[in-house]
Amino acid sequence: xxxxxxxxxxxxxxxxxxxxxxxxxxxxxxxxxxxxxxxxxxxxxxxxxxxxxxxxxxxxxxxxxxxxxxxxxxxxxxxxxxxxxxxxxxxxxxxxxxxxxxxxxxxxxxxxxxxxxxxxxxxxxxxxxxxxxxxxxxxxxxxxxxxxxxxxxxxxxxxxxxxxxxxxxxxxxxxxxxxxxxxxxxxxxxxxxxxxxxxxxxxxxxxxxxxxxxxxxxxxxxxxxxxxxxxxxxxxxxxxxxxxxxxxxxxxxxxxxxxxxxxxxx
Numbered sequence: 001x002x003x004x005x006x007x008x009x010x011x012x013x014x015x016x017x018x019x020x021x022x023x024x025x026x027x028x029x030x031x032x033x034x035x036x037x038x039x040x041x042x043x044x045x046x047x048x049x050x051x052x053x054x055x056x057x058x059x060x061x062x063x064x065x066x067x068x069x070x071x072x073x074x075x076x077x078x079x080x081x082x083x084x085x086x087x088x089x090x091x092x093x094x095x096x097x098x099x100x101x102x103x104x105x106x107x108x109x110x111x112x113x114x115x116x117x118x119x120x121x122x123x124x125x126x127x128x129x130x131x132x133x134x135x136x137x138x139x140x141x142x143x144x145x146x147x148x149x150x151x152x153x154x155x156x157x158x159x160x161x162x163x164x165x166x167x168x169x170x171x172x173x174x175x176x177x178x179x180x181x182x183x184x185x186x187x188x189x190x191x192x193x194x195x196x197x198x199x200x201x202x203x204x205x206x207x208x209x210x211x212x213x214x215x216x217x218x219x220x221x222x223x224x225x226x227x228x229x230x231x232x233x234x235x236x237x238x239x240x241x242x243x244x245x246x247x248x249x250x251x252x253x254x255x256x257x258x259x260x261x262x263x264x265x266x
Contacts, residue, residue, distance in 0.1 A: 004239065073181055096125055118169065125141040210236050
């Protein structure tokens with residue numbers, strides 16, 4: 001299956017990826033060939049970089065490593081295709097504008113017959129590609145319009161209620177590990193995980209780690225992921241599987257967390 005990663009930090013942090021190494025933690029060696037993508041938030045906008053190819057074959061990824069982009073919210077996805085052809089339009093993260101903010105979404109899992117199981121009334125948001133993941137994102141965004149199409153920004157409780165109902169509706173129809181950001185908050189839903197082809201689905205779908213980072217910290221203990229900050233701060237990492245020998249918390253099936261500025265808000 002695909003691999004998800006997200007970071008929420010209290011101060012802008014420089015993160016450099018080596019997705020080849022990073023993906024080995026999820027057992028995807030030689031399989032993570034169908035695409036990769038990274039979203040870096042800058043206030044209410046997001047810089048999204050992605051390719052529909054193996055990270056090991058990407059010259060673009062080497063360029064990204066040297067960009068030294070700093071961000072408080074970063075979301076990444078490594079694709080193993082289950083629906084839709086291998087193409088940029090089917091490569092995550094997906095994004096849409098709503099309420100003057102860039103909303104970003106990644107999904108680990110699959111919904112085999114989503115369009116026949118749920119009445120998807122898509123009016124404002126429609127898929128560009130043909131994956132179940134993008135279809136479910138458009139469905140979430142349609143639901144979010146109820147709280148975002150107002151003169152004032154929706155409260156966290158309003159946003160969380162919509163996201164929670166969406167997750168409860170989607171979970172019975174497949175595997176539903178979601179990371180979704182509205183540029184202010186990052187919403188995490190852990191479901192279950194297909195460890196390898198032919199195996200049974202099992203929990204947990206996502207893991208979480210809270211770090212206190214001192215000044216001038218670089219590297220740490222995660223292969224394929226380097227973090228650098230020039231000031232002490234709080235950082236929360238989310239990943240499909242534990243990425244280091246630290247106290248990662250396995251999220252329970254159906255558990256939802258809201259992250260902002262390196263803290264859990266719910």
